[in-house]
Amino acid sequence: MSDPIAVGYLRWIILAPLIGAAINGLLGTRIQKAAGKNAIAAIAIVPVLISFVLALNAFRQLLSLPADHRFLLDSVSRWIHVGHLRVDMAFWVDPLSAVMILVVTGIGGLIHLYSVGYMHEEPSFWRFFAYLNLFMAAMLTLVLGDSLLTLFVGWEGVGLCSYALIGFWYKEWANASAAAKAFLVNRVGDFGFIVGMFALFWGLDQTGQGTLVVREIAQRAHLLDGQLLWGIALPTFITMALFVGATGKSAQIPLYVWLPDAMAGPTPVSALIHAATMVTAGVYMIGRLNFLFSMAPATLHVIATIGVLTAFFAATIGVAQYDIKKVLAYSTVSQLGFMFIAMGVGAYSAGIFHLFTHAFFKACLFLGSGSVIHALHHEQDMRHMGGLRKYMPVTFSTFFVSTLAIAGMPPFAGFFSKDEILWQAFASPHGHWWIWLVGTITAGITAFYMFRQVFMVFFGEYRGAHGGHHDDAHGSHGAHHGHAVHHPHESPGIMTTPLIVLAAGAVLVGFLNVPGGLGGSHRFETWLAPVLEPAHEAPVHEPHGLVKKVEHAAEETLEHAEHDPLEYLLMVISVLVAGGGILLAWLMYVRGKIDPSFFSDAWAGVPYRTIFNKYYVDEIYEAVFVNGALGLSKMLAAFDRVIVDGIVNGVATLTRLVSQADGAFDKYVVDGIVNGVGAVTMWVGARARAVQTGHIYSYLYAIVIGFVVIMFARLL
């Protein structure tokens, strides 16, 4: 691999928001009191801006380099050098992380801006921005970290910030629970991640080449080939474990349960963390280590399967939700499923591209929903909305555009990215037609429920005469209670501007990767090609040289140039299916031609109720894992108290019985010697003492008996 270009500014991409977080976190109360919320906002936003500019600079610098030299490294210091482990505090930018930092800092910046408006009534304004900045720093660490361990630092860090932000309004018990749930479920994933990391390190160390630095892993991954762990090929084991980590962070089956609950946090948080950035970390990680995953076809199949199942199930749940944010949450889960399909079929760049486009339109959707919620004073139930199009034109139009994008309508961003995934699912050697089929159906369902949402929120008549305020309630809207009736209003400019920018992105970014079939040049894919090698014919026995990758990329591009007619057919089908979904939604929720109860009452309502209750997964998890763990812990604690304490201290129960017969036990308890040995000792001692009757002849008997015993002992 060519030498990295050493630069010194990458650290500041992380440090800037970190400093912002530190200032706001430690001095926030005083600043807010002294200089007002705008000062807080400035302290928070400026660092993000700096990061964004630096990210752009990195991007520019990469562009200026030849494709196989696009690699910047900022080595800050030695970090952990122990034994064979050599991990430095170092950050790198390559084409993949460049995309990610642009997304994170760009969209993150917009969301910061938006939050200024959204949170302006919040008393703990400073705390919110401190968390938000901290999150940025963590996420950027995740992206820029040059080793798996630094990546993991960010990985856990974003989990922590997510916890803090979901539980931002901690006074509501439900919010606190949701936060804890999110953290815990993520921890399960992290567990998988570290196991994978360890297995990887020692797999390499077995050959004397242990490392956790990603670029070194890339060079040495072939050494893992042929190693077994408990009969499983090591690459498969490693990637499976890492994938467990990815399912946690990216909310895939079986660990997706936290994401819908995470909507308890303020809406900008949902947009930033639970839609655009953090949840894509799993996808990013797989992309980062794509060469490893390519070595493990079995894992890829699992990933694709999990991905498609998640996409489908989450979409079906989304159909039955009424909470405006919950719908978006399930749609996020579903869209992440699509990304995993792409990863699972080896089409890494397609997955990353979907990640990229999704960030725009999903952030826009969340912020739009936030705008609605803001306007309706924390009403989140879509049944109490309707007709908002009239009151909130900007929000509506941006929301609508983004919905079109997520539904996969050409020429919006989602169309290009989703279609690429579906095509790869069908055509890739790791793909399968049924993945494509389920994916396409899911795309249709997506279109349905997203338009259901648009129609319920923005069309028809406004149904929310009274300002409801439950779910997302917090102290900040107390000022509004004076209004008996209020009309929804458009959000302020600081909130709508980000919406417009993001909507524009939702429209435009798709064109970055127009497939050859539509006259494009796969520019995005080409950009990523040095990093992401499709798993088509993954050369498992050769080192993954960069040059080789570039050659591959070139071949890829050529391949796509002569496109399959089938690709067009599938494209048309998916657009038609999506269109069908939209039509159905229109018929049901705008025209009222079809009563929703037609579906909800089918088969005695069982399917509907099942979906409405999210397949009861939460309940099952609660019963099995949460209560299981708690039960186990209570059992062990009792075991500890009774048995271990008992046994170690002596055979407590036995001695207690004996002592009770003695009538002396209570006395000993009072005296503070309750422990077993104590009791045994006491008991024996009492017997010994009982010999001391006070009768002199019994003492003399003792001598005689002693003699006899000693004599016999001697004679025997």
Place this chain on the structure above:
Amino acid sequence: MPTNVLTWMIFLPLVGAIVVLCLPRNAANLIRGTATFFTIPPLIMAVWLYQHFDRATSDMQFVTKIPWIPSFNIQYFIGVDGISITMVLLTALLSFICIIASFGIEKAMKAYFALFLLLDAAMMGVFCALDFFLFFVFWEVMLLPMYFLIGIWGGPRREYAAIKFFLYTMVGSVLMLVAMLALYFYAEPHTFDLLELASRSGSYSTGFQRIAWIGLFIGFAIKIPAFPFHTWLPDAHVEAPTAISVILAGVLLKMGTYGILRINYPILPAATLDFAFYLLIALGTWNIVYGALCAMAQTDFKKLIAYSSISHMGYVMFGMATMTSEGINGAVLQMFNHGTVTAMLFLLVGVIYDRAHHREINGFGGLAGIMPFYTGWTALAFFAAMGLPGLSAFISEVLVLLGGWRSYPALTIVSASAVVLTAGYMLWTMQRIYLGKANEKYVGLPDINGREIFTLVPLGIIVVVLGVYPRPVLDLINASLVHLNQVVAGKAQVALATAGNMVP
């Protein structure tokens, strides 16, 4: 100062204890001030030690060696290497902090501070002693003040807790005494010099090593405390006054693992290899998981922290048992980190106990709104205890588990599952105490005060700094541990070769 610095560090607190005893009974502030005054020089000396410690060598440094009882070859032999210096630093720091944290003590404060300083001296002595006899003396001397500190100034069941602590530790230490004597007489010529004993380790038969190892180990295991000898800990912690809990968890528990590293490892390498691969690793794993699960079921805040200590000390055993540089470095680093993190946790429990006079986790609720700064500090400590990256315990736990994978992938997976369990009980506790609606009863509770923050700040800084930049400690310990690892591994390469493992 350079040559006698350790002696000063050990005996200054002792002088302080005597001085405190001579003060008038009613001069509360004078007593507090004097006690504090006598913990400051050791702290400064600790910093000096840190600066002047040669990180490149595994040899003992700042050595003082004076014959004590020549007829029995007992010496006053002290010195530090990479393993002990971290503990010396920790002891100096925590002693100072705990003295400050003890300012609230009203009852018989003269005796309290005198005993505390005596305890301080003994702890310091344990970590500096290089003569087994001296080590044992300091080890035992520690018991007495501890007994009184728990027994007189403790909670409602203090008498029970104190005697339980005393008896448990005593059982362990008398077995250690026998093993110590056996080692003394086994070595030719007879010696208590730990370095001499280690250098002759090759001549000890394996059978003898095993017996001696077990004898020593039980003594140390009780202190760690390893399952199933751990049941004294929750009782002692719950009853002990705050500062004593801090010392107990922060320093005393480390003595167990320190003893194993200082004595079992270099002196009985063959037995160490035997037992590390089965006993130690299994106990470590079990401690980690069992402690975490037990912690989850606790309703007493302090008891929960106590069980979490059991879990976290499991990491230390696990790391030591791995026999890899990564694991063993992680173990020693974890000793230091646990010392700081758990100290914070106990100080924080003390803060709330002082205000609410109970520790029932379910009896609080919503403290975050009432005591925001306190909650912030607790969050830091909790997250550190959970091993979140950016905070010190993360690095040590990762190193320990990473080291474990090479020989024990399955056990490593089991141990690693504690990341979930730990998060589980920590978050659950966090939620129950700090989040949710504010408990009416405690509205208006004063937030954490300046003195309490003062005790927490140094620990907090260490926790954060070492999380980002662990080198200050890793560099200190590395040379000695690499050497130790070589000693142990070198002594029984044959054994390892048959097990199919390579030792770095």
Place this chain on the structure above:
Amino acid sequence: MSIGLHHFLFVSLLVFLCGLFTVLTRRNAIGVLMGVELILNSANINYIAFSRYGGGGYDGQVFSVFVIMLAAAEAAIGLAIVLGIYRQFETIDVEATDTLRG
């Protein structure tokens, strides 16, 4: 059959056992003291016999003289103590003197 060492030893053993038996069974303090005297005398028989038949010279005889002497002293002190007991307890039954026990 001439009387030899063994006969003396046998007699002394019998006396010893008698003494022991007395000590163990008597409840009267004076009786117990007399048992002690029997034990002492059994030893005396042995000393004399060994002195006569063994190679011990006169040591044994000297010993027995001292034993007799000390037995007298012991008896004197013993009787004084028993008298004291009688004053305190109004009895010299050793079974009654059991306030010190446990």
Place this chain on the structure above:
Amino acid sequence: MEPSALGNVASLAYSLPEIVLGAAVVLLFLLDLVVTRKETLGDVALVTLALVVVLSARLLWGDSAALYNGAVVVDGFALFFKLLLALAAFATVWMSLGSREIQKNGTGEYWAVLLASTLGLLFMASSTNLLMAYLALEFVSLTSYVLSGFMRHSRRASEASLKYLIYGGVASGTMIYGMSWVYGLAGSLDFRAIHTALMSGQGAALPLYVALLLTLAGLGYKVAAFPFHMWAPDVYQGAPIPVTAFLAVGSKAAGFALMIRFFFTAMAQSVGAGVYQLVGGVDWSQLILVLSMVTMTFGNLAAVAQQGNVKRLLAYSSIAHAGYMLMGFAVLNDDGLRAMLFYLTVYYLMNLGAFVVVMLVANSTGREDLAGYRGLAWRGGALPAVAMAIFLFSLTGLPPLAGFVGKFYLFAAVVEKQLYLLAVVGVLNSVVSLVYYARIVRTMFLEQPTGGEGVVAVDWHNGLLLGLLTIGTLVLGVAWGPLIDFAGRSTHFLAY
């Protein structure tokens, strides 16, 4: 090379301590008739004992010698014990001068009898002849009966005295019966001659074994070893506190002295390098080993169960300590002996110290039960409580107190001999002993006074003694080098 025994006249020069003591006894009896202030007699006794200590110490620089045609010897071993015993008597007299019990019953003969008893103890430590040993032992016994029944108007003192008398009578009777067999089998009363006879194969093993066992009854009763210990709790409880202390420290030490000398010079053979081996085919070291384990275990367990009287508790503890010391006996070498000698010295300090505190409490409150100690540390004047805690933890064997060092050497000797079972039993017994010692400490420190216990006053007289013993216990815990060397030098018996 065999130095021959000195004649009677030549021996007098070596017997100055005993002569002074004997003269003092007579003097005290006479003074008792003329002096009305009985404390003066105590002062005389105190001065006498100080003189005895000095005179005994002077002999350390002289030669060893066999005196009175081989009846007694003056050698390092004897002198070590003479010093120890004289010091024990000295402390007892000091205690007695400060004891309310003694003062209340103030009669002059107490001091004379005490000194007489001390004289017997000195002879026990130096006798090398069965007859001499018996005489010394019996002399001590008779005087002890008197001492323990000294409080004539106390029921418990009389009872204690009676029990002691009967038990002692039976035990010494049994002993001389056993001695008669030894005499018969070996043909001599002289330890050295017995040894020679046994070396030449004289004496069948089984009768010898029985004889030894019977002999052990008298010795074992003096040191209060199982199963000859049963008098101890009753007598300790019933006797005046200074006497109890005297019995616990003085009699025990002298008993050990006699026992060691008899077994090591008559029944064992030095094979050089401080190691002995058995002669006569009797494995008494094995027997002692078992007795040691049983004694300490019994003593400790019984003490654990003892809840009420502190003196009685200390009696059981002294049984246990006899068990510890027997460990040093069982290993059959100089290291073991040295450990025993050392242990006896520190035992003297700490046990006597504990009795001083018991006496102080009894003086002020008239109580000996544990409840009388409740909150002793918090009743104003914490010195007795602190000192007591130091003595008790020293008895437990915790560093940096003298008791630890003592136990350390005992265990070292045991481990050196690789008697690991004995070592483990011994150390575990230390743990058990912690239970009851700590119970007293707990009562004193961890419990709060209820208010009715009264203040325990310490006058300068008792305070000085207490202070000296405390300092001794502390100093010997860190700087015991000279003492252990002295003990080591004193393990050599005169081979005349």
